[in-house]
Amino acid sequence: MAIRRGRGVAAINYPTGMNLGGDPTQALVHSTPTGNFMVTLSSVDLGQGMKQIMAQICAETIGVPTDRVVVDTADTDTGPHCMGTFASRGTHRAGNAVIQAAREARQVMLEVAAEELEVNASDLETDGQGNILVKGAPQRSISIFDVALSAHFKRGRSISGRGMFLIPRSYPEKETGAMKPSTCYAHACTVAEVEVDDETGEVTVLAVTNVFEIGRALNPKMVEQQLVGGSWMGISHALYETTEPYYPNRDHGGTDFNQYLMPGPGDLARTEIIVLERPSADGPYGAKGPGEMCANPQIPAIANAVFDAVGVRIDTLPITPERILRALKAQAPN
Amino acid sequence: MELRKSYFADQRKDDLHEIGQPRPRSDSPGHVTGKTTYFADRNFPGMLHLKMVRSPHHHARIRSIDTSEAEKHPGVVKVLTAKDVPHNVYTILILIQIGPEDETVLADGKVRWKGEAVVAVLAETERAAQEAAAKVKVDYEVLPAVFDMDEALKPGAPIVNEYHGRNYYLYDSGECRKVRFGDVEAGFAEADHVLEQAYQSSPIEHAPTETTGCIVAPEGNDRFTCYTNTQAMFFTLDNASIILQMPGNKLHFVGGTVGGGFGGKVDVIVEPIAILGAKLTGRPVCFIYSREEEMQISSPRAAETVVIKDGVMNDGRIVARKVTGHTDAGAYSRHSPYGAQKGAGHYPGPYTIPNVWIDTYCVYTNRTPSSAMRGFGVTIGDFALEVQMDKLARLIGMDPLEFRFLNAYRDGDMKAHRQPTEGAALIECMQEASRAANWPVAEQFMAISSYAKGA
Amino acid sequence: MALALHTFPTVKDAGAALKAGGTRYIGGGTLVVRAVNEGDVSISGFVRSADPALSVIRISGGTVRIGASVTMAAIARHADLAPLAHAARAVGGPAIRNMASVGGNLFAPTPYGDFTVALLALDATVSTDDGELPIETFLAKRESNHAIVTAVGFTLPKEGGFRFLKVSRVKPKGVSVLSIATVLEQAPDGTVSSARIALGCMADRPIRASAAEKALIGRKLTADGIAPALAVARDGTSPPTDPIASAWYRNEVLPVHLGRLLLA
């Protein structure tokens, strides 16, 4: 019996948003009488934390703490259109729409504050804590609470804004394929270290070092969640998952979590995540979509590591013990 | 996780208040106390349960359907067949003008994959619906089926889907989406080595812990509220509106927190039939996939084959790359024609190659229709590309990481689909990986950047 | 037909109730309730017995009797059954082990039923309301069995005499690629004097590796000593192909894993 070690590398990029664009998302923002802000969307939170991120984007843009923003979403009677949560588009598309809506609302808010403070709106700034200050004279200030009350009950202004983000659709040129698939790309490089049991074909992923470039980590803890979970799914895709284990033979598809294989809590690789941020020109605060790409580079990195370990190429996913063992036996001199 | 702020610091403002802050998630307290409301956490008095009678065959003609015994079964309120669905033949991407309509909500005359929906049974209890479903009699004439993409593309293969009339999707560019850049044959002729390799995958399931489903409640004013875990509210509403020939203003979709999606909840499958059931019975209707349905009936990530032929020089430059990709759509299009062409926009990967030829095909076979999944159109391609890169590096005796540095795209480089590269960061990711994983490369590679050469 | 649960004080009464069509005996529920949840409409009634004897573990003088309703968790934590704890823990996750019973495990179809592999190696006796059967006989005809299993009995192996291995893709809880249980006795010089080897997932139900057992007798547990046994380990196997592994793979790795277990 021999346990053989190997390592492999892979580097990838990934487009943000629906391929070829044409996927709009809208947002509405308004203040309540006491200066809290409501973001209204129809986007869906799948667990990646879309609501939280939209709240942070709105808060940053308006100039209030995040806990003063409430996100109301996924209701077609109230929320304006969103193409949907997929294609790594949620943060990028909805985020841009929220920024646009929040800017418009902020402008009204500053105009009302300007009337209250008897200055020009362009001379005002927010402190991020819920106050509006005169630039250079911070002692002259008004709380956003008071501004909202004034807007509602004294000045008859709606502190609100509309946002719409659309990347115009690109149509591929028939003969050359000239097209614009995406406006920005996330990047990754993964190094995987594996052990392969050359008598059984079993692979243990010892470690993955993932470097992800995601534009901007809007909430680093939430980015980490998605990247760690994605790295696990990449390993899972590499070695375990399929609904048709004997494809193209249609038989023996798994119907439960016992038969549909995924790494369990006892199969976890040592996982390192490093994040780089090159802000994208059209991303909300520079963000790109990291949700999909984070599960991709582990797959080829592991395939390459398996080759490095035992000298056989498995070019068919998933890289099962059986495929490795068959390749090892085919390679053996006997 | 570590944020390495030293990279691209010149392009980034780091003085923000809320952005970049690890704020706690507002939804987590609901999750840890079990108070978060998922669509199925609602219960309506008089709610009916919908169970689907599914095809046991991969490909068959339906001679007849007899629902009489099922209709008489105690607790059964309604049994639906194709004739009950106002616009039974549909395709979801018709909303962005990608046709033709090629799929039935309930099978009409034919089934094209094992598991296809044939008859919907609505009953007072789940058990009654299951019992009645077992009493539906469908007389099938089994037809030859095709499962292998190569076989499907051969002349004389059984036609999977008559709405296409051929076993591949016809793009405006013909049988495949094409990218042509430079002269790939000249590149191969010039190359020191040419390596052609084939890669393959099989279908992969999203396997969210919460299965696909919805609950529809009549509002009493001819409107219907659909509580759903779709990933795309209006996309689903608009398709339901077409299928049911019902104005969109009669439909109210409510989502919320979804128990995992990963691309698996963008098909419009459960909602239209459940709304129809609610409309025809005047009762709330619940249609939730069983785990078995989630695993074998809901769309998986497509199986793909990718053949890559590369011309490479001894000094490490890739001078030509030809990629032929086939996406196994299963029996119906769903999102697959879109995914296959997304691959065409993704190849040849994040590398600058002067001569590129890409053909991506979307192929029909008699299996569960595939659709979008995390990394749609790209994941399997990246596997193929990056294993190929490893093989090429070893072929010419170069370190695999250095080989990638040598070919990595940078700002300003023209891509095969004729867009200049912007915002590249591949080189920096590899530099950091080199450090973090202790995989040293020559100093020259640690000194370069993704910014335009000479910039 | 609506479902119903019928509870009877004695096994005999439960047995009588089981004669009605559509009824199934419910132990921990991990097999039968699952089948109903998945739409098996042939089941319309659950039958169980509340007889406390079904939940008792009795050990006297090296003889063990485990009531059919005893759970895997109860076996795993029983101090006197420590040698078997590993095999009991091979079944499911913690919640399943609190439910799954030893009686139910006897009926678990491949690739389940890992504890039954252990019982087979222990040469257990299966008690039913209809009498006692050697486990091999019971397993051979388990589909046609209409009696209620009440207990399993076996003799505790000598210290270190029992070995168990479950190979699964997913850790720590995963379905078996295969499982192996052995009960070996060795002479003072280390040569094997008696051997029972049971295999899981190498057929449609647990089986004995009779050829390998014979080939071990008189041999030492060294690489050379076990080589003849490994060479015949696959004799008589007919493993299934399923989502976990193919028949080919199971056959290929059986001697490898058996060898590792014997040399451990």
Next chain:
Amino acid sequence: MAKVPVQFTLNGAEKAEFIDSGTTLLHALRDKIGDTSPKGGCHQGTCGACSVIIDGELRLSCLTLAEACNGATIITTSGLSERGVLHPLQRAFLDAFATQCGFCTPGMIMAAKVLLDHTPNPSREDVVEALSGNICRCTGYEPIIQAVLTAARSNSQNAA
């Protein structure tokens, strides 16, 4: 359809209902009693999302008949926090960012609670074993394992 009475203690409160015979505890809790914290992820016993604690033991409510729980003491995740104060496990899951879609979370917390009730100072291996019947598709498990280890540490500090 025969209705049968069931009576048990749920999170400290007496519950009595008439249910259809053969109803699973999961359905009884969710549809009759209104405690939707246990989730139905598979109804097969393969995902753990429906995990509850019955008489101190972790059980799958999807495979347990409600009638078999007469007289039992049942705990679900919705009953863990007291007067708005989160249980240390709930707190730890929040702090460790161990929830994403949240669907597996109540079951994970149940499995973790039983572990800590019996093993106040678990090793990582103990935690892995305790969570092994619960599927998570979002997190890759590591944040959940860390949350449970953190909760155990905070418990033992409080006890000290």
